[in-house]
Amino acid sequence: MDAVLLSRIQFGVTAGFHFIFPPLTFGLTFIIFIIETMFLKSGEEIFRKISSFLIKLLGLVFVMGVATGIVLEFSFGTNWSTYSRVVGDIFGAPLAAEAIIAFFLESVFLGVLIFGRARVSRRVFWLSAFLVFFASHMSGLWIIVANSWMQTPAGFEKVVVNGVLQKVTLTDFTAAFLNGSTIIRYIHVVLAGWITGSLFAAAIAAWYLIKKRHEEAARHILKVSLIVFICSALLQLGSGHAHSVQVAKTQPEKMAAFEALWNTTTGAPLAIFGIPVESEQKTYLEISIPRMLSLLIDLDPNSKVAGLNDFPENERPPVLLPYMSYHTMIGLGMLFIGIAFLGGVLLVTGKLYTAAWYLWGLILLAPLPHIANETGWIAAEVGRQPWVVYKILRTADAASVVVPAWQILFSLIMFSAIYLLLFMMFIMLLVKFVKAGPEEVREGGY
Amino acid sequence: MELSDSVYQIIWFILIGVLFAGYSILDGFDLGVGILFPFITTDDREKGILARSIGPVWDGNEVWLVTAGGALFAAFPLAYATVFSGFYLALMLVLFALIFRAVSLEFWAHDEKRRKIWSWAFFTGSLVPSLLFGIALGNVVYGVPLTEQFEFGGNFFTLLRPMPLLVGLLGLVAIIVQGSTYTAMKTEGQVHERARLITKKMMVLYALIFISVVLSTMVYMPEIADKAMVWIFSALVILSVGAGWFFNSQDRNGGAFLMSSLGFAGLWGITGSIHFPNMVRGAANHAHSITIGNSSSSSLTLKIMLIIALIGMPVVIAYSAYVYYIFKGKTTEA
Numbered sequence: 001m002d003a004v005l006l007s008r009i010q011f012g013v014t015a016g017f018h019f020i021f022p023p024l025t026f027g028l029t030f031i032i033f034i035i036e037t038m039f040l041k042s043g044e045e046i047f048r049k050i051s052s053f054l055i056k057l058l059g060l061v062f063v064m065g066v067a068t069g070i071v072l073e074f075s076f077g078t079n080w081s082t083y084s085r086v087v088g089d090i091f092g093a094p095l096a097a098e099a100i101i102a103f104f105l106e107s108v109f110l111g112v113l114i115f116g117r118a119r120v121s122r123r124v125f126w127l128s129a130f131l132v133f134f135a136s137h138m139s140g141l142w143i144i145v146a147n148s149w150m151q152t153p154a155g156f157e158k159v160v161v162n163g164v165l166q167k168v169t170l171t172d173f174t175a176a177f178l179n180g181s182t183i184i185r186y187i188h189v190v191l192a193g194w195i196t197g198s199l200f201a202a203a204i205a206a207w208y209l210i211k212k213r214h215e216e217a218a219r220h221i222l223k224v225s226l227i228v229f230i231c232s233a234l235l236q237l238g239s240g241h242a243h244s245v246q247v248a249k250t251q252p253e254k255m256a257a258f259e260a261l262w263n264t265t266t267g268a269p270l271a272i273f274g275i276p277v278e279s280e281q282k283t284y285l286e287i288s289i290p291r292m293l294s295l296l297i298d299l300d301p302n303s304k305v306a307g308l309n310d311f312p313e314n315e316r317p318p319v320l321l322p323y324m325s326y327h328t329m330i331g332l333g334m335l336f337i338g339i340a341f342l343g344g345v346l347l348v349t350g351k352l353y354t355a356a357w358y359l360w361g362l363i364l365l366a367p368l369p370h371i372a373n374e375t376g377w378i379a380a381e382v383g384r385q386p387w388v389v390y391k392i393l394r395t396a397d398a399a400s401v402v403v404p405a406w407q408i409l410f411s412l413i414m415f416s417a418i419y420l421l422l423f424m425m426f427i428m429l430l431v432k433f434v435k436a437g438p439e440e441v442r443e444g445g446y
Numbered sequence: 447m448e449l450s451d452s453v454y455q456i457i458w459f460i461l462i463g464v465l466f467a468g469y470s471i472l473d474g475f476d477l478g479v480g481i482l483f484p485f486i487t488t489d490d491r492e493k494g495i496l497a498r499s500i501g502p503v504w505d506g507n508e509v510w511l512v513t514a515g516g517a518l519f520a521a522f523p524l525a526y527a528t529v530f531s532g533f534y535l536a537l538m539l540v541l542f543a544l545i546f547r548a549v550s551l552e553f554w555a556h557d558e559k560r561r562k563i564w565s566w567a568f569f570t571g572s573l574v575p576s577l578l579f580g581i582a583l584g585n586v587v588y589g590v591p592l593t594e595q596f597e598f599g600g601n602f603f604t605l606l607r608p609m610p611l612l613v614g615l616l617g618l619v620a621i622i623v624q625g626s627t628y629t630a631m632k633t634e635g636q637v638h639e640r641a642r643l644i645t646k647k648m649m650v651l652y653a654l655i656f657i658s659v660v661l662s663t664m665v666y667m668p669e670i671a672d673k674a675m676v677w678i679f680s681a682l683v684i685l686s687v688g689a690g691w692f693f694n695s696q697d698r699n700g701g702a703f704l705m706s707s708l709g710f711a712g713l714w715g716i717t718g719s720i721h722f723p724n725m726v727r728g729a730a731n732h733a734h735s736i737t738i739g740n741s742s743s744s745s746l747t748l749k750i751m752l753i754i755a756l757i758g759m760p761v762v763i764a765y766s767a768y769v770y771y772i773f774k775g776k777t778t779e780a
Binding site: 076099 | 494497498501502503505506508509511512513515516517518519520521523524526527528529530531532534535537538541542544545546548549551552553555556557597598743744746747750751754755758759762765766769772773
C-alpha cells in the first residue's frame with residue numbers, strides 16, 4: 001500500500017478513536033458544572049455525591065482523551081510533514097494557543113476536581129468545575145478553528161515559486177480564525193457533545209432506576225441530563241441546518257456529494273435514502289423529497305443547485321461514503337429529537353422515572369450519539385477530498401516524503417492494537433464505576 | 447511596536463527552549479517517579495501514596511510538552527516537519543509510551559487484578575520517552591544528514607550514534623534525579639529513605655555523565671569553548687548537582703529538588719547556547735542546517751503567538767502554582 005493511503009488510514013483511526021472522548025467531556029463537564037452549581041446553592045449532600053461520581057467518570061474519559069490526543073499533535077509532523085511546512089504559518093498557531101489558553105486550564109483544575117475536594121472551599125471547588133467546563137469548551141474551539149480553516153481557508157496569501165506552492169502565510173488573523181465556517185461548526189460540535197454526554201449520563205441514571213439502586217441520585221441525574229439532552233437535540237436541528245447551508249454555499253461539491261446530486265438541478269430534491277454508485281452516476285433505491293434541497297439552501301423551491309458534473313473531475317469528492325455518513329448522521333439527529341420529545345412529555349407528566357420502556361430505550365440508544373459524531377466528521381472530512389486544505393493543497397501532496405510505507409504500516413498496526421486494548425479497558429472500568437455507583441466514590445482520588 | 451523578523455525569531459528560539467525546560471523540570475519529576483515506581487515501593491500502599499503524589503499534577507505537566515510542540519510547529523514549521531517526519535520510528539515509540547503512561551496510573555488505581563501489569567506499563571511508559579527525548583535532542587544539536595530540501599537524509603540507526611546516546615543517558619539520569627528528589631520531598635518513612643539513597647548515588651552518576659558529555663562535545667565542536675554562556679551554564683549545572691547532593695545528605699528535600707530543577711534549567715541553557723541559531727544542525731554540510739532564519743513562520747504569526755504566550759503563560763504559571771500550593775506537603779494515605 002502506498003504511504004499516503006496508510007497515513008490517511010492512520011489519521012482516520014487515531015482521530016476517529018480520539019473523537020469518542022472529547023464530546024463526552026463536553027457533555028459531562030457541562031452537567032458536572034450544573035450539579036456543582038446546585039450543590040453550591042442548596043448545600044445538599046446528594047449533589048456532592050452525584051458530582052463526585054460524575055467527576056470519577058470524567059477522569060476516566062479525560063485520561064483516554066489525553067492519551068489519544070497527543071498522538072494527533074505529533075502526527076501533523078510525523079505523517080503530514082509537507083502539510084506542516086506549507087500551512088504551518090497558520091495551522092500551528094491554533095494548536096499552540098489551544099494548549100496555552102485551554103488545555104493547561106482544563107488539566108490543572110481537573111486535578112483539583114479529582115483530588116482536591118477536601119482541600120479547597122466549596123466556592124473554589126465550584127470555580128474549578130466551572131474552569132474545567134469552560135476550558136474543555138475553549139479547547140474544542142481552537143481545534144475547530146484549525147479544522148475549519150482547512151475547510152474554508154481565509155486570511156492568508158500563497159507563496160508560489162515556479163508555479164509550485166511553497167507555503168501560505170498569514171495576512172489577517174481574525175479572518176483566518178473566523179473563516180467561513182468556524183462559528184457554525186463550533187456550535188454544531190458543542191451541541192453534539194452535549195447530546196453525547198447528556199445521553200451517556202441519562203442512560204446510567206436510567207439503569208439505576210431500573211435496578212432500583214441509588215434512586216434519589218438517579219432521579220436528579222436523569223432530570224438534569226434529560227433537560228440538557230432535550231435542549232441540545234432541538235437546537236441541533238437548527239445548527240445542523242445552518243451548517244449544511246454553509247457547506248452548500250462555501251463547498252458546493254461537498255454538498256453535491258452529500259446529496260448524490262450528479263447534475264446541476266433547478267428545484268433540487270432532498271435525498272432521504274439511496275445507494276449512490278459513482279461509476280454509473282446513478283443512485284439506486286432513491287427516496288427523496290422534490291425541491292426540498294433548493295428550498296432548504298436558498299429558501300426557494302426553484303433555485304439551482306450545482307451538481308457534481310459541474311466540477312472538474314479531479315476536484316470531485318467521493319460520493320458513497322460522504323452520502324452514507326451524512327444521511328446516517330441526519331437520521332440519528334432526527335431520532336434524538338424523537339427521544340427528546342418523548343422524554344419531555346414523560347418529564348412533564350411525571351411518569352419519567354417509572355417508564356421502564358423509556359429507561360431501557362435510553363440505555364440502548366446511549367452509544368448512538370457517538371455514531372452520529374463519527375459519521376458527521378467522516379462526511380465533513382471525506383467530503384473535502386481530494387483537498388486537505390480546500391482548493392489549496394491536495395491530500396496526496398501533503399504527506400511526509402521521507403517516511404517509508406512499512407514504518408507507517410507498523411505504527412498503524414500498533415495504534416490499532418493499543419487502542420483496542422484501551423477501549424476494552426475503558427469499557428471494563430466504566431462498567432465497574434457504574435456498578436459501584438455514587439455511594440462508593442473516594443473523594444481523595446485513587 | 448514593530449520588531450524585525452530576526453528579533454521575533456530569537457525570542458521564539460528562547461521561548462521554545464523555556465517551554466521545553468519547563469516540561470523537563472515539571473513532567474521530569476513525574477516521569478522520574480514513573481521510572482522509580484516499581485523499584486522504590488514494596489507494596490500497594492506505598493505505590494498508592496506515590497501515585498497520589500503526582501496524580502493531581504502530572505497531566506498539567508505534560509501540557510508543557512503539548513505547548514512546546516505546538517509552539518515549535520507554529521513558530522518554526524520547517525524544523526517541526528523535518529524532525530518529526532525524520533525521526534518517525536523513534537517518535538512513534540515515544541507516542542506508544544506516552545499513551546500507556548497516561549492511562550496506566552488510572553488503570554493501576556482501579557484495575558486491582560492487573561496491578562502488576564499497569565505498574566510496569568507506567569515504568570516503561572516513563573522510561574522510553576525519558577531516554578528518547580535526550581537522544582532526539584542530541585541528534586538535533588550534534589547534527590543529522592539533511593538533504594537540499596531540508597529533509598532528513600538518515601535512517602533510524604543514524605539516531606543511535608554515540609554522542610546522542612550519551613545525551614540521552616544524561617537526560618535520563620537528570621529525570622531520575624528529578625523523580626527521586628520529588629519523591630523524597632513528598633513522602634515519609636521507607637519510600638522517603640529509599641528515594642534519598644537513589645538521589646545520593648544518581649547525583650554522582652549525573653556529575654560523571656555530565657562532565658563526559660561536556661568534554662566530548664568540546665572535542666566534537668571545539669568552537670563552543672569560546673562561548674561564555676556554555677561555561678556559565680556548565681558551572682550552574684555542576685554547582686546545582688553538588689548542592690543537590692549536599693541538601694539531600696542533610697535531608698533538606700525541598701532544597702535538593704530545587705537544585706535538581708535548577709540543574710535541568712542549566713542543561714537547557716547549555717543546549718541553547720551551543721545550538722543557537724540552529725534549529726536542526728546539518729551533519730555533512732553546514733550550509734544545509736535548519737536555522738531560526740530559514741525555518742520560521744511570518745512575523746505576523748510570530749507576533750500574534752507572542753502576544754498569546756506573554757499573556758497566557760504567566761496566567762498558566764500563576765494558577766499552576768496555586769494548585770501546587772493546594773496539594774503542598776507530604777502525600778499521605780487517602
